[in-house]
Amino acid sequence: MTRSALRTRAKATPGQRLLGGIGEILITLGIVLLLFVGWELWWTNIDAGRTQSQVTSQFVQDLNMGSPGASNAQGEADEDFGTAPITTIPDGETFGIFYIPRFGKDFAHPVTNGVGMDVLNSVGIGHYPDTQEPGEPGNFAVAAHRQTHGQVFWNIDKFQDGDKVYLQTRKGFYTYEWRDTEIVHPSQSEVLLPVPHQPGAEPSASMLTMTSCHPPFTTRMRIIAYAELESWRPADAGPPQEIADLVTRTMEN
Structure with missing residues (x-):
């Protein structure tokens, strides 16, 4: 290779240097983006799962101190305990555990009052404070x-x-049965009314409304699942049969 060729190869034009710099920036941004996506899709699940386990354990300890031995009891499926009492929800506190068999055989997650990111990003399930209480x-x-x-x-x-969707509180176990699912725009807050979509209507039933984003990995729409309170069991009567083993494992952790 001649000296003139070496000189030509060694010296980059301003345009080449600019393109090279832009290329390096794009590569760096791509790496940062991949790391962020990995953090969002992987690490946040691990971190939130750890927090939710800790919150569940603490709530379970409080339950065990309040009603020792209740978690080991199990009654008949067709027992009728009458009208469910209302579980008062303290501001900002964890007040129950959801068991939802359709979501997995080990699904047991705490629910806390509030729907801010401090709750949803860590504890997992949050209660809309302006809506009604269980029962x-x-x-x-x-x-x-x-x-x-x-x-x-x-x-x-x-x-x-x-x-079925089961909610365990200090009062006992509330059993809800799924009724319907719909997709709505984020602005359609009427799904949170005492009677969804019916402003001013007087409620005659106790409903459970579960909300989340739709479709997955977007916030474009909301998916709403409705369930109706079917029955309840006081704490000392033990859990419903379908979740008895899971409740026992959860209470023993």
């Missing part, structure tokens, strides 16, 4: 992420006829 006529509404941060409501679109 109260009206709409007990909750929210959770469908992906990232534990993706607690990932399977919210999988409900089928007859599916």
Whole structure:
């Protein structure tokens, strides 16, 4: 190779240097983006899962101190305990555990009052403070992420006829049965009314409304799953048969 060729190869034009710099920046941004996506899709689930386990354990300890031995009891499926009492929800506190068999055989997640990111990104399931409480006529509404941060409501679109949703509080176990699922725009807050979509209507039933983003990995729409309170069991009567083993494992952790 001649000296003139070496000189030509060694010296880059200003345009080449600019393109090279832009290329390096784009590569760096691509790496940062990949790291961010990995953090969102992987690490936030691990971190939130750890936090949710800790919150569940703490709530379980409080339950065990308040009603020792209740978690080991199990009654008949057709027992009737009358009208469900209202569980008062303290501001900003964890007040229950959801068991949803359709979401997985080990699904047991805490629910806390509030739907701010401090709740949804860590504890997982949050209660809309302006909606009703468990057992109260009206709409007990909750929210959770469908992906990232534990993706607690990932399977919210999988409900089928007859599916149950169980809520354990200090009062006992509330059993809800799934009724319907719909997709709405984020602005359609009427799904949180005491009677969804019916402003001013007087509620006659106790509803559970579960909300999350739709479709997965977007916030473009909202998916809403409705369930109706079917029955309840006081704490000392033990859990419903379908979740008895899971409740026992959860209470022993």
